[in-house]
Amino acid sequence: MSFNSMLLAALFKPSALSMILIACLLTHSDLGAAECGILKMQKHRSSGVNVVNNYCTDDSALSLNTILQIPAGARLWLESTNVTQNSENFQIICQNKSIAPVSIKIDRAVLPWINPENNSHCNSWTNDRLECQELNSEIKTLLCAIAQIKKSPVSEMMQRKTSLTLRGLIYKKNNAPFSDGVQTGTNQWKADLEPEINLCRKVFQVDDPITINWKIRTDGKITDTSITETNIDNQFTECAIEVIKNFSFPIFEKDIPVILLFD
Known part of the structure; x- marks a missing residue:
């Protein structure tokens, strides 16, 4: 029967x-x-990642034993789903540095959650960081890092405030300096952007100061992104710029150029 x-x-x-x-x-x-829902994949920042063996019905939620296939040169962004009372959650970035796809498996329900399917050439998680290399070589194939990302308690309030107070600001000149209001806004943006940029630093082990340039268009889209410094790891700069593009900035009546130093 x-x-x-x-x-x-x-x-x-x-x-x-x-x-x-x-x-x-x-x-x-x-x-x-x-x-189910042990981790959540940030699909908009995980282009090309193939999800296998996931039985969660939610589009972005991931179950235990899910396999994530990261294409060559691609990046995977994950976040924990159990946010603590102090508004901290964990984010994970994995960068495939090899010329072939790499598979990651969610093999446990607790930190660090993930491990490469074939980890024979990987070190163990150390200080919330994992590194894999080619056999008999120092060429890195996979980098992963985990960090707690604390959401600023004033971040949402500041975004609402700047959306209202700065939306009506009109620059008299294209290169006019920031007013006190906008400068206050950029200070808050920097505080909110730094934790994720520092996670990018942790993945790629980059400590150099970087100056990021971008423009906030009147429709809220981010354009003209660049990094002033040269000789910075390209994948790190891509990761940092991705943080900028993913942030929700206020809407302005004119395009707003922004230059911020992260050190």
Whole structure:
């Protein structure tokens, strides 16, 4: 008799067996719910990543034993789903530095959550960082790092405030200096952007100061992104610029050029 047949029989003929079968079914459902949504993939920042063996119904939620296939040269962004009371959650960045796809598996429900499927050439997680290399070589194939990202308690309030107070600002000259209001806004932006940029630093082990330039268009889109310094790791600069492009800036009546130093 199949499991489903046994379950139907148990439902219509209450017995000790029925209680066991129903308990097993409920336990399986509870385990499935507990194992689903352990991590969340930031799909807009994980271009080309293929998701395998994920039974979560939510589009971005990931279950235990999910396999994430990262294309050559691509980057994966993950975040924890259980945000603590102090508004901190974890974010994970993995950079595939090889010329072939790399597979990551969610193999546990607790920190650090993930490991490469084939980790024979990887070190163990050290200070929330993982590094893999080619066999008999120092050429890096995979870099991952984890960090707690604390959301500023005034960030959302500042964004609402700047959206209202700065939206009406009109520059008299294209290169006019920031007013006190805009300067206050950029100070807050820097504070909110730095944790993710520091996570990029952690992945690529880059400590050099960087000056990021960008423009906030009147439709809120970010354009003209660049980094002033030269001889900075290209994948690190891409990661840092991705942080800028993912941030929600206020809307202005004119295009706003921004230059911020992160040191």
